[in-house]
Ligand SMILES: Nc1nc2c(ncn2[C@@H]2O[C@H](COP(=O)(O)OP(=O)(O)O)[C@@H](O)[C@H]2O)c(=O)[nH]1
């Protein structure tokens with residue numbers, strides 16, 4: 644069985660940096676990783692990619708040939724990829740034996756809650772190649788510094804979850820920068836747990852610009868709370884503990900922790916309820932290696 648992650652999120656949320664950092668981390672804990680770049684707008688890649696959409700279609704060619712802007716061009720590229728899914732499948736087949744897959748996707752958010760092309764590509768791969776993929780949705784943590792932007796991040800996360808229908812982990816990325824945007828209105832837990840949005844509504848209603856949208860804000864917050872699906876974990880890609888915590892969550896969500904276990908249903912449920920400790924000791928063992936490699940890691944991430 645092949646496991647992996649589909650890395651999505653708005654432009655600049657840190658997807659490419661994440662794929663680079665995550666592939667380094669997973670390699671250090673002993674997994675063989677392949678990064679697949681499906682974002683035609685990625686200019687220079689910090690990682691070595693096993694498959695690159697550039698070899699199928701180039702965004703610049705599409706924009707010129709069809710007189711499209713970057714957004715229309717990306718939608719075209721994803722449509723083209725969907726039509727040529729055989730190309731991607733044949734490129735992935737040699738990796739299926741022993742690789743963990745990281746897919747770096749475009750940042751145009753409408754591709755993941757509106758259009759069906761990217762979803763069809765992902766679900767097509769899952770079905771045909773028997774993959775176990777988790778959607779890792781990165782949202783820049785600076786959106787927490789503004790209640791209105793935070794509500795839109797919640798709505799984006801919810802609609803992406805509902806559209807993609809994959810195991811899903813929402814991540815507040817670049818958490819190391821959160822303090823540089825000034826003091827938050829609430830503790831960080833408030834933003835990660837998404838438990839009671841009435842405080843947020845109160846805050847928004849105090850702002851004269853948003854006060855006139857009081858009813859709309861309430862309705863939007865009600866939708867988010869009624870579904871009760873969205874929460875966030877945090878990530879600083881340069882902090883190994885932060886990456887390790889996220890890997891534990893993802894491994895639980897796509898079933899990696901059960902891989903290779905041949906046990907009774909009772910054993911499975913025991914594994915499911917306890918904390919994930921699959922390679923805790925291995926992580927501890929690589930700490931030393933990490934410290935040695937730290938310079939390289941930091942250089943690659945900046
Ligand atoms: N401080 C900090 N910067 C980050 C982090 N992740 C990404 N970045 C920076 O955010 C910018 C955009 O990242 P990129 O990976 O290109 O985003 P993408 O458009 O989603 O692929 C780059 O300058 C990265 O160095 C992080 O965890 N912390």
Ligand SMILES: [Mg+2]
Nearest residue numbers: 658659682685
């Ligand atoms: Mg990118």
